[in-house]
Amino acid sequence: MAYHDTTLRTKHKTLTLEELHLSEEVRNSIHQLIEEFTYLEALKKYDIPVDNKILLHGKTGCGKTATVHAIGKALNKEVITLNLGGFVSSKLGETGKNITELFKKTSYNNAILFIDEFDFIGKLRDYDNKDSGEMQRLVNTIIQQIDNMSDTALLIGATNHLEVIDSALLRRFQIKLKYKLPTSEQLDNYYDSLLAKFPKEINSIKRAYDLSYAEAKDIALQQIKANVIQIEKRNKA
Structure with a gap:
């Protein structure tokens, strides 16, 4: 079942x-x-x-x-x-x-x-x-x-x-x-709390709006992962 x-x-x-x-x-x-x-x-x-x-x-x-x-x-x-x-x-x-x-x-x-x-x-x-x-x-x-x-x-x-x-x-x-979908202000607060967990060199992202918290989290984490990978590539170059 x-x-x-x-x-x-x-x-x-x-x-x-x-x-x-x-x-x-x-x-x-x-x-x-x-x-x-x-x-x-x-x-x-x-x-x-x-x-x-x-x-x-x-x-x-x-x-x-x-x-x-x-x-x-x-x-x-x-x-x-x-x-x-x-x-x-x-x-x-x-x-x-x-x-x-x-x-x-x-x-x-x-x-x-x-x-x-x-x-x-x-x-x-x-x-x-x-x-x-x-x-x-x-x-x-x-x-x-x-x-x-x-x-x-x-x-x-x-x-x-x-x-x-x-x-x-x-x-x-x-x-x-x-x-309901969160407002832009609510999403900004969410992004702020999410990004605060990461160091400044990787938490620079382009914020998206008119979407759910789950979608916002996915978009933010995708960009943060890309930032981490780019830093690692530069360090190995």
Whole structure:
């Protein structure tokens, strides 16, 4: 099955929320979420439910996945990552059973189920008419599992295409956070913090704008690597 478990161990260093470049609105909402789970028992005394279904949407490379792992780190929760686009089988009934098992595992472990490419459920409308009934059953299965999810577990979906997701699914998410491209000022601050790690002789780059933090990092590092290589070539000449 196309999913994997992570705790605090990831391919790259797991950043804290303070280290992420987030808008004030997104940051405040995430902090509220963490506060609710930190004081979950106090809220239960008054029968107040926590918001445990979050949808992150917006541009690629703006920190959605990093946010999920930062939440996992802050709450010390296992993150179960499911890429929906690579998970859906041609046998949709089989996919429904597998998704049900993942939701059960998430609830049992009080974990975070992170569903990436959540918009893929909308793209399933492109299946042949003969599959439309199976597709609707899959959507209904996901809705049922979301509704039955333990309030001590978290569901976080991520999408770049909010508009294609079934409205009945969208209604299940109590929190929807939009990730926008950073402004030129925000990118300059990001470039400054990134370049400060390197000596002056290699940190001279041409800055690009109107792109995500991930794209900015790639562009900056490509130029820094080129600078390093040029210095090495000169030293060996």
